[in-house]
Amino acid sequence: MIWRLKEKAKDILSNETGTIFKEASLRVALVYPNTYEIGTSNLGFQLIYRILNSITNISAERVYLPDSEDIKLYELGEDLFSLESQRQIGEFDVIAFSIPFEGDYINVLKILELSKIPFRSLDRGEDYPLVIAGGMATLLNPEPLAPFIDAFIIGEGEYITREVFEIVARREPKCKTLERLSEVQGVYIPSFFKPIYNQDGTFAGHLPSLRVQKRFVDDLHLHPAGSTILTKNTTFSDMYLIEVSRGCGGACRFCAEGFVYRYPRHRDKDSIIAEIKKAKEMGRRVGLISPMLLDHPDLKEIIAEAKKEGIQASLSSLRADALDEDMLETIRMSGQKTLTIAPEAGSDFLRRSVNKHFTNEDITRSAELSYKFGITNLKLYFMVGLPGETDEDVKAIGELGKAIRGVFPRGKVTIGVNPLVPKPWTPFQWAPFPKLKDVERKYQIIKDEVKGASGIKLSLSSPRLFYIQALLSRGSRRVSRFLELALEEKGSYTKALRKWESNPDFYTYRERRADETFPWDFIDHGISKRFLRKEYDKSFEGRKTPECVVPICKLCGVC
Ligand code: SF4
Known part of the structure; x- marks a missing residue:
């Protein structure tokens, strides 16, 4: 069946203008965790594809979630492969997810599963690719995905992508690479931080306590x-x-x-x-x-x-x-x-x-x-x-x-x-x-x-x-278990909710205390x-807040 999947990939490529075919020493599988049609419509994903391929010693190839018919073929035993060279994902040095929506979190796990790569970063030794993630959803709150990702890129990608991949290209042992990455502004290494919870299940903070300053592009x-x-x-x-x-x-x-x-x-x-x-x-x-x-x-x-x-x-x-x-x-x-x-x-x-x-x-x-x-x-x-x-x-x-x-x-x-x-x-x-x-x-x-x-x-x-969506965007690291259950239940959130030992309403229906610490507060x-x-x-009073007046105003603290 692999030939059918490969023929389909070639057909997709034959309809494209602008595809980048490149061979370099560090291979990156750049993944959009949804279908080709949706992913290729995402300008941010396209820009990262271009940035990565503009770095001399890096080649980036795209990977999308196969459509439901093709997933059945992959589930018969084929490993998921990239679009450009049809290379298996496991052969890449890095898997880089670009994740705009929380609804795609489950697809992140599905793509790892189809690539026969363990979900949890703790279960991936040196033989497995480094798994990096960024994008709008994780910019808001990466915690529900934390156990699955080696390094998050928090912020706009234009500069940080280069800085991160220059470090990765040194090909040092993973722990050394992660240590170096943790020093880059805007990188969050979840395994370096332990979440702490209060008795009532609310989030208390990370140990050690941290703040990750997001990256911003002003030019x-x-x-x-x-x-x-x-x-x-x-x-x-x-x-x-x-x-x-x-x-x-x-x-x-x-x-x-x-x-x-x-x-x-x-x-x-x-x-x-x-x-x-x-x-x-x-x-x-x-x-x-x-x-x-x-x-x-x-x-x-x-x-x-x-x-x-x-x-x-x-x-x-x-x-x-x-x-x-x-x-x-x-x-x-x-x-x-x-x-x-x-x-x-x-x-x-x-x-x-x-x-x-x-x-x-x-x-x-x-x-x-x-x-x-x-x-x-x-x-x-x-x-x-x-x-x-x-x-x-x-x-x-x-x-x-x-x-x-x-x-x-x-x-x-x-x-x-x-x-x-x-x-x-x-x-x-x-x-x-x-x-x-x-x-x-x-x-x-x-x-x-x-x-x-x-x-x-x-x-x-x-x-x-x-x-x-509310559960995944407002949840703590504990919600990651729900995602694994949803995948075990073949994508059925209803069945996963039944199996999950936590109460999802705690994350969705609960109005937060004014002084509550949120799982995402660590992002600056x-x-x-x-x-x-x-x-x-x-x-509640319908009161107006004026629009930004850059650079005069100091209202929200950003300028
Ligand atoms: S301080 Fe905040 S509200 Fe004021 S211009 Fe800057 S970003 Fe906008």
């Missing part, structure tokens, strides 16, 4: 911004992605990205236009990626330049309050037909509580305008389970959807709803995850409200999956915990 313009690999087999199908900015100054109280990538940075206009020209040479559309796209001071000029070059530019999620006729004309110029707006809450007060200060009137006006400017597909994102939420707030989601539908007559309106996951490093980190029954009940309120309204599509995310993101707590308290 983005010196680093690549665009896609490395282009292929039709991704979510964005052959689109050349360009990172326009990193971080967000909006201070939305639920959004981890808005806090751990502080302070916000825009790439300069010239470097973005240079990337657009590259896309043109390749004959591709471009996707401009940024959590605060409309805040870029030169966005209009950038889009005008793309238009001049004859390139279609697609814009990522937009803020309703910043959409004016000028901007919509710019969007029309780009040829984009779909617009995504994230009101988060149905009522103005609850929206203020997450620190978004535009109103239902603003959103409806933006929807009406966007319809006039040729947008035919409007996607609206909401959450339920926000602190202080009432049933009236939930009902207001449906009401707002209907009001928007009224001004968007022949277009398609999709209302997406999911439960809030109170993430580490956000002001909501003290809040509980909403009870599953309550989420279902709130979903029903929304369904009842839009019942009979034509042209509205409801897309309600699975509360159970979000419960697991530069943000003061007191600032985050104040933000949590302010949320």
Whole structure:
């Protein structure tokens, strides 16, 4: 069966532009713990692929989670292999995971299993590759994965990747390598630290007590911004992605990205236009990626330049309050037909509580305008389970959807709803995850409200999956056992929860004490915990916190 898997890999490669084929003395298997289609759509993963291969004595090859059909073939006895040279993972010197989402943690174990590599770092001697991990999920809280990973990279990868791999390339014994790595700013070696718990199961700290200062890149313009690999087999199908900015100054109280990538940075206009020209040479559309796209001071000029070059530019999620006729004309110029707006809450007060200060009137006006400017597909994102939420707030989601539908007559309106996951490093980190029954009940309120309204599509995310996400993002090192059980149970979280000796609700439903020590507190993101707590308290009053004003403001402690 191996030939079928290899043929498939070759077929994937034949559809790619930008693949790097390289042989070097240190071989790195760069793993995205999800499928090829999802992983290749991730710009961060592509940038790390390029950085690693730019180091002289290192070759990096990609590995993805096989799809379910192929997993069955691997389970018949084949070892998982890399895409570029189809070399078995166990033959690489390093396995480097890039993990953006907690939902992929189980896939990290699955990939180790398919590669016949022991999960726990303690069980991997010198004969096994060094296992390194980084990415957004572990930047927030690496502890649930701690027993499986030799070294975590905490922070943005542009510089630290080189520093780490230069040490690894010395090929010293693992313990020596880890010792050296522990001296690099932004590296966390979990086996060097023992977690301590209080009698009630809450986290007390690490021994020895530690702080790992995350890595931050303040000269983005010196680093690549665009896609490395282009292929039709991704979510964005052959689109050349360009990172326009990193971080967000909006201070939305639920959004981890808005806090751990502080302070916000825009790439300069010239470097973005240079990337657009590259896309043109390749004959591709471009996707401009940024959590605060409309805040870029030169966005209009950038889009005008793309238009001049004859390139279609697609814009990522937009803020309703910043959409004016000028901007919509710019969007029309780009040829984009779909617009995504994230009101988060149905009522103005609850929206203020997450620190978004535009109103239902603003959103409806933006929807009406966007319809006039040729947008035919409007996607609206909401959450339920926000602190202080009432049933009236939930009902207001449906009401707002209907009001928007009224001004968007022949277009398609999709209302997406999911439960809030109170993430580490956000002001909501003290809040509980909403009870599953309550989420279902709130979903029903929304369904009842839009019942009979034509042209509205409801897309309600699975509360159970979000419960697991809450467990994995808020858990301590003890949660690692749950992941092993989930893999033993062939990915069934329900069965794993039944077998697990701990109470998952302790990690999900429990509102944290104001003075509680969190398993992720040891990471130093530069943000003061007191600032985050104040933000949590302010949320109940719907009080506003201003956006970042770099470098004048000193509000959160980062600048
Ligand atoms: S100190 Fe002010 S400008 Fe800097 S990241 Fe914090 S809120 Fe933003």
